[in-house]
Amino acid sequence: MKKRFLHKVLIILTLCLFALEKEGFSQLLINAQLRTRTEFRDGQGTLPLPHQTPSVFTSQRTRLNIGYGMEKLRLFTSIQDIRVWGQDASTISNIDGNKLFLHEAWGEIVFNDTTYFKTFKNVSLKLGRQELVYDDERLLGGLNWLQQGRRHDAAVLKFAKGTWTADLGAAFNQQRELKNTGNLYYGVPGTQIATDSANVAAPAGTNFIGTMYKSMQFLYISKEIGFSKATFLLFKDDFQKPIAGGKFTKGTNSRVTVGGNIFGTLMRKHKIDASFFYQGNKDKLGNKMDAYMASLSTMFAIDRKLSLGLGGDYLSGNNTTKSGEVNHRFDPLYGTPHKFWGYMDYFYVADAYGVQGNVSRNPGLIDLFLKSRYKLKDNLLLSLDVHEFYAGNKVADETAPGKTLDSRLGTEFDFVLNYNFTKQIGIEAGYSLMLGTNTLDRLKRGGNQGAIAATANVPYINKRNNGNWAYLMITIRPDLLGQINDKLASLVKSVDGLRKDVDTLNQPK
Amino acid sequence: MKNLLNKIGVTFLLAIVLFTLPSVTNAPASEPKEKHSVIKLGFIPLTDCSPIVMAKEYGLFKKYGVEVEVSKEASWANVRDKILTGELDGAHCLFGMPFSVYTGIGGKAGSEMKIAMILNVNGQAITLSKDFCGKVGFKQINKVSPAISEKTKSKEVIVAATFPGGTHDIWMRNWLAVAGVNQNSVKQITIPPPQMVANMKVGNMDAFCVGEPWNGVAVKQGVGFTQIATQDMWKDHPEKALVVNKKFSEERREDLKKVMMAIIEACKLLDKAGNRKQSASIIGKVSYVNAPSDVIDNRLAGIYDLGCDQGQEVYKDYMFFHKNGSVNYPRKAHGIWFMAQYVRFGLLDAAPDYKAIADKLILQDLYKEVAAEMKIPIPADDMKPFSLTFDKTVFDPSNPEAYLKVCKK
Numbered sequence: 001m002k003k004r005f006l007h008k009v010l011i012i013l014t015l016c017l018f019a020l021e022k023e024g025f026s027q028l029l030i031n032a033q034l035r036t037r038t039e040f041r042d043g044q045g046t047l048p049l050p051h052q053t054p055s056v057f058t059s060q061r062t063r064l065n066i067g068y069g070m071e072k073l074r075l076f077t078s079i080q081d082i083r084v085w086g087q088d089a090s091t092i093s094n095i096d097g098n099k100l101f102l103h104e105a106w107g108e109i110v111f112n113d114t115t116y117f118k119t120f121k122n123v124s125l126k127l128g129r130q131e132l133v134y135d136d137e138r139l140l141g142g143l144n145w146l147q148q149g150r151r152h153d154a155a156v157l158k159f160a161k162g163t164w165t166a167d168l169g170a171a172f173n174q175q176r177e178l179k180n181t182g183n184l185y186y187g188v189p190g191t192q193i194a195t196d197s198a199n200v201a202a203p204a205g206t207n208f209i210g211t212m213y214k215s216m217q218f219l220y221i222s223k224e225i226g227f228s229k230a231t232f233l234l235f236k237d238d239f240q241k242p243i244a245g246g247k248f249t250k251g252t253n254s255r256v257t258v259g260g261n262i263f264g265t266l267m268r269k270h271k272i273d274a275s276f277f278y279q280g281n282k283d284k285l286g287n288k289m290d291a292y293m294a295s296l297s298t299m300f301a302i303d304r305k306l307s308l309g310l311g312g313d314y315l316s317g318n319n320t321t322k323s324g325e326v327n328h329r330f331d332p333l334y335g336t337p338h339k340f341w342g343y344m345d346y347f348y349v350a351d352a353y354g355v356q357g358n359v360s361r362n363p364g365l366i367d368l369f370l371k372s373r374y375k376l377k378d379n380l381l382l383s384l385d386v387h388e389f390y391a392g393n394k395v396a397d398e399t400a401p402g403k404t405l406d407s408r409l410g411t412e413f414d415f416v417l418n419y420n421f422t423k424q425i426g427i428e429a430g431y432s433l434m435l436g437t438n439t440l441d442r443l444k445r446g447g448n449q450g451a452i453a454a455t456a457n458v459p460y461i462n463k464r465n466n467g468n469w470a471y472l473m474i475t476i477r478p479d480l481l482g483q484i485n486d487k488l489a490s491l492v493k494s495v496d497g498l499r500k501d502v503d504t505l506n507q508p509k
Numbered sequence: 510m511k512n513l514l515n516k517i518g519v520t521f522l523l524a525i526v527l528f529t530l531p532s533v534t535n536a537p538a539s540e541p542k543e544k545h546s547v548i549k550l551g552f553i554p555l556t557d558c559s560p561i562v563m564a565k566e567y568g569l570f571k572k573y574g575v576e577v578e579v580s581k582e583a584s585w586a587n588v589r590d591k592i593l594t595g596e597l598d599g600a601h602c603l604f605g606m607p608f609s610v611y612t613g614i615g616g617k618a619g620s621e622m623k624i625a626m627i628l629n630v631n632g633q634a635i636t637l638s639k640d641f642c643g644k645v646g647f648k649q650i651n652k653v654s655p656a657i658s659e660k661t662k663s664k665e666v667i668v669a670a671t672f673p674g675g676t677h678d679i680w681m682r683n684w685l686a687v688a689g690v691n692q693n694s695v696k697q698i699t700i701p702p703p704q705m706v707a708n709m710k711v712g713n714m715d716a717f718c719v720g721e722p723w724n725g726v727a728v729k730q731g732v733g734f735t736q737i738a739t740q741d742m743w744k745d746h747p748e749k750a751l752v753v754n755k756k757f758s759e760e761r762r763e764d765l766k767k768v769m770m771a772i773i774e775a776c777k778l779l780d781k782a783g784n785r786k787q788s789a790s791i792i793g794k795v796s797y798v799n800a801p802s803d804v805i806d807n808r809l810a811g812i813y814d815l816g817c818d819q820g821q822e823v824y825k826d827y828m829f830f831h832k833n834g835s836v837n838y839p840r841k842a843h844g845i846w847f848m849a850q851y852v853r854f855g856l857l858d859a860a861p862d863y864k865a866i867a868d869k870l871i872l873q874d875l876y877k878e879v880a881a882e883m884k885i886p887i888p889a890d891d892m893k894p895f896s897l898t899f900d901k902t903v904f905d906p907s908n909p910e911a912y913l914k915v916c917k918k
Contacts, residue, residue: 225783304815305819378817
């Protein structure tokens with residue numbers, strides 16, 4: 001009898017230990033992501049030239065995420081590897097680039113325990129490499145679409161009280177560990193891989209392309225009002241002052257962006273969002289900045305399956321018929337442009353946009369759009385967006401000095417099918433079509449073609465007036481720890497069962 | 510010697526087990542305290558346990574000067590027994606349970622469980638198994654009877670609720686009645702809320718009525734779909750209540766008032782949309798509801814993924830916890846309505862003394878004192894005739910017999 005009892009107790013103890021480990025595991029997060037995207041490109045990002053043939057390739061992102069939380073601390077690391085199938089030089093070569101790197105690695109020190117009601121719901125300091133994701137990711141986002149994603153090396157102090165949140169962030173970038181002196185920051189990378197061939201100099205750019213900021217500071221405040229939210233952002237990024245020859249000198253040019261969003265809800269079912277941001281002080285080259293962006297978008301739930309939305313964005317740009325020292329080109333900072341100005345990424349992404357491909361002679365953008373979402377099944381979502389693009393300012397006709405081109409840029413159709421095969425496997429297929437105009441053709445002449453035409457008076461080669469792009473993306477995201485937790489949860493149930501058995505054995509007969 | 514070693518071993522191991530088990534199965538164990546001072550409140554893993562859990566998590570019990578332990582319970586029967594024996598001083602409880610127990614349907618007749626206040630309105634639903642996909646749609650009440658009749662040809666249709674005479678039992682019976690399904694043509698069983706989805710998954714039932722998040726979880730797991738939410742049946746119906754032990758309510762009246770104040774403050778916080786996401790992540794933890802926080806959060810916000818390719822319904826009338834006090838006021842009319850339902854559906858053979866029971870079990874005066882101290886208005890609608898949203902038969906709490914003569918059975 002006693003042996004049997006002891007045996008039971010031993011089993012319970014063993015299971016208890018497992019259960020306690022589960023308590024520990026519940027603070028631990030381990031998941032992974034493997035995402036492949038096969039793309040057919042025949043005019044993605046820019047209109048193709050007549051002689052160009054479409055390309056097909058598969059890129060892959062592999063991520064391993066590990067997080068751990070305890071009473072006053074949270075830690076998170078995301079290691080990712082990005083490569084195109086077949087891209088490696090060979091299995092033993094090391095000249096294929098540094099594709100394995102840390103996407104995120106941060107620690108968060110929690111000063112207030114969030115589970116207790118104190119003056120603040122949360123006060124914490126998040127330090128290290130991290131994504132800065134705010135609101136709809138228009139200006140600060142993780143750029144998840146891009147396999148590389150987007151991240152910042154920064155420190156962010158976070159506050160939350162009631163329905164208010166406030167984040168105060170700062171970053172200071174340095175080229176490397178310096179011996180004793182010097183703070184010049186050249187940025188990384190200085191070049192990027194061109195769409196079709198060799199490395200090219202990165203446009204003096206935007207959105208993290210080309211030279212990165214030397215330092216930045218921001219303040220973000222949000223207030224939830226019922227099911228609506230109002231937010232405010234003040235963002236200052238400081239760029240090392242450039243001098244001739246691609247070099248830099250002491251000091252920075254600071255750009256200041258300020259504005260806010262209202263994410264409104266009408267009758268619980270309909271959404272109306274409005275944004276306005278102003279950009280001033282100086283651009284990275286030291287020119288005076290005076291630019292702004294305004295957006296209004298809606299999404300109405302027509303019924304339980306169909307939603308339709310209309311909207312428009314305006315991003316100010318320069319009058320390209322004039323030369324001026326004031327830069328009116330609004331830069332959408334470090335957001336996720338793919339989400340907003342067409343899935344084909346013609347604007348505010350890698351491919352140059354501006355007269356002769358010069359981003360400083362960028363006329364801005366007007367985007368009028370219609371969005372629709374239809375839930376065909378619980379796990380199948382169909383979306384169709386139509387964008388009508390216009391230049392936001394006058395576009396100079398360089399072949400006829402003093403004249404301007406029509407401001408209409410073209411129409412883009414984006415068709416996407418999202419299918420969740422299982423909770424952990426998602427399949428996304430998309431097809432996009434750009435019906436471009438001559439003006440779009442002119443504004444997308446980046447790199448050598450634009451330069452040759454302008455300097456050597458060589459006639460432009462007209463590009464095709466349409467671009468096509470299709471993709472198939474498969475995302476596998478196993479929750480590695482979740483499965484262990486499920487097993488342990490069933491063990492906890494067994495503990496309860498055995499405890500009852502022991503109780504029964506102990507009862508006097 | 511061997512026996513002695515065994516005894517030492519057993520004692521040692523038992524000591525470890527006793528110290529480790531509470532932290533595994535329940536909320537964090539408290540330090541040893543004076544028995545009298547600690548108030549023990551039970552809850553069932555359901556979204557509407559939020560007022561009690563969040564009052565604890567927000568530190569509101571401490572703020573009002575009472576020490577409260579919260580205890581996760583396995584079933585409503587468990588809650589009933591522990592309240593009656595005093596093992597629990599009070600609990601998150603079905604509003605109908607005290608009437609069901611007192612009238613002998615769900616317990617020993619004459620056993621008194623006291624209703625101190627209402628914790629929430631709305632937020633329950635009826636889930637049908639995926640076998641009914643395409644045969645009955647969301648709120649298509651006219652298609653329920655034909656679908657059940659069709660199903661009955663191949664097997665007995667089983668419907669589940671959580672406690673005899675409890676709210677879910679009565680919502681299920683009303684649904685069947687309004688749909689025109691004979692109550693006796695289906696088998697009605699009782700299952701604890703957290704076990705509903707697992708039981709439907711293995712085919713033990715065809716329909717269930719339960720609180721969230723379990724209807725949402727059934728949809729997420731592809732086990733069933735939401736046929737109707739209870740707010741579609743009766744907008745702002747009383748659902749869970751703070752039910753307390755009789756002796757506790759009498760001997761520690763002031764402490765009970767403090768408990769109620771803390772819970773009312775939590776209710777106020779929970780009604781703010783901005784606080785619900787945080788609440789969802791807290792109550793979703795293993796030690797509380799143990800369900801995906803996204804499901805809890807969505808249904809708490811009135812966003813219902815319906816399942817079976819029916820899309821998403823967004824409610825303006827969803828689970829509320831305070832509404833300037835109109836939620837928390839315990840109405841005797843509602844107690845009388847529940848007892849009339851027992852007569853209507855044959856759970857009671859004869860009409861009970863409706864008013865006397867409601868007076869005995871509902872601590873309306875106590876609530877009024879608390880509300881006055883907290884400057885919360887008292888609604889003036891108690892004992893006035895009302896009707897349900899999906900059944901327009903008027904119920905006059907002063908004359909239940911008239912209602913019973915005309916209502917569908």
